Amino acid sequence: VPKELHLGMFEIGRPLGKGKFGRVYLARERGTGFICALKVLHKDEIRQGRVEKQVAREIEIQSNLRHPNVLQLYGHFHDRKRIFLILEYAGKGELYKHLQRQDRFPEWKAARYIAQMASALGYLHRKHVIHRDIKPENILVGLHGELKMSDFGWSVHAPSGRRLTMCGTLDYLPPEMVDPKRSSKPYNDKVDIWALGVLMYEFLVGRAPFEDTPNMTHRRIAKGDMSIPSFVSPEATDLIKKLLILDSDQRISLEKVRQHPWIIKHCESVAEQDKS
Numbered sequence: 044v045p046k047e048l049h050l051g052m053f054e055i056g057r058p059l060g061k062g063k064f065g066r067v068y069l070a071r072e073r074g075t076g077f078i079c080a081l082k083v084l085h086k087d088e089i090r091q092g093r094v095e096k097q098v099a100r101e102i103e104i105q106s107n108l109r110h111p112n113v114l115q116l117y118g119h120f121h122d123r124k125r126i127f128l129i130l131e132y133a134g135k136g137e138l139y140k141h142l143q144r145q146d147r148f149p150e151w152k153a154a155r156y157i158a159q160m161a162s163a164l165g166y167l168h169r170k171h172v173i174h175r176d177i178k179p180e181n182i183l184v185g186l187h188g189e190l191k192m193s194d195f196g197w198s199v200h201a202p203s204g205r206r207l208t209m210c211g212t213l214d215y216l217p218p219e220m221v222d223p224k225r226s227s228k229p230y231n232d233k234v235d236i237w238a239l240g241v242l243m244y245e246f247l248v249g250r251a252p253f254e255d256t257p258n259m260t261h262r263r264i265a266k267g268d269m270s271i272p273s274f275v276s277p278e279a280t281d282l283i284k285k286l287l288i289l290d291s292d293q294r295i296s297l298e299k300v301r302q303h304p305w306i307i308k309h310c311e312s313v314a315e316q317d318k319s
């Protein structure tokens with residue numbers, strides 16, 4: 044992508060989606076015909092929402108990431124009123140819509156997805172980045188069915204004591220963030236391991252493990268109060284239990300996730316995937 048970026052360089056296509064701040068459009072770069080997704084954020088909305096720092100962090104963090112399961116940010120520019128992010132186009136859209144349509148994923152598909160997310164998280168954590176907002180709504184699907192982690196507005200550099208002023212669902216919050224006074228130390232990348240457990244449960248069961256009214260969800264997360272339905276295989280049950288451990292230091296490592304029997308059974312090529 045050439046350095047001097049401006050809106051005139053792009054033909055804008057159909058709207059792809061929208062988030063709390065801004066919208067995303069299909070776009071084509073006129074010179075090269077390169078297809079991408081153009082995220083448009085309005086400066087006054089960002090100022091009102093007091094999320095300038097988050098947007099700056101999203102740009103700074105995502106620009107420096109290169110991984111097949113992390114949505115790439117190719118560049119950014121702005122005009123008087125708007126900020127534009129040039130993002131990788133994920134050809135099969137939002138994962139949560141696939142999950143809604145299919146109710147829940149068969150174990151072989153869930154295992155491949157979890158292996159891809161574990162690979163992306165391993166990459167992020169080696170760069171001392173905690174995503175902090177892993178949930179189906181922030182995961183996109185590429186043309187060949189591969190997952191793409193997106194929306195780094197909430198990610199931070201580890202370790203971080205930064206408070207997360209919640210606006211989305213509580214379902215993915217780990218105990219150490221739901222009840223910060225309980226654990227004195229600032230939270231670390233283990234928060235993403237807990238979220239991976241919530242994601243795995245939601246892929247296999249079709250709902251989040253602590254789904255309830257907001258303050259019941261708080262209580263259930265703090266106690267680790269969840270049950271795994273009997274239709275979930277014993278190997279999958281074993282991995283969910285090793286991810287959703289209250290004490291963050293006891294949670295399974297991403298290394299061990301990749302070597303877990305449930306993952307190995309369904310992903311013969313997971314080792315190759317991780318060379319990237």
Ligand SMILES: CC[C@@H](NC(=O)c1cc2[nH]nc(NC(=O)c3ccc(N4CCN(C)CC4)cc3)c2s1)c1ccccc1
Nearest residue numbers: 059060061062064065066067080131132133134135136181
């Ligand atoms: C995850 C939310 C986030 N989104 C992005 O950043 C997004 C970045 C990005 N890159 N590619 C996307 N692709 C799509 O959104 C998409 C949606 C439906 C598609 N269809 C394929 C054919 N099928 C039959 C029907 C569906 C294909 C691609 C999106 S969304 C966001 C955050 C803030 C503001 C706006 C958007």
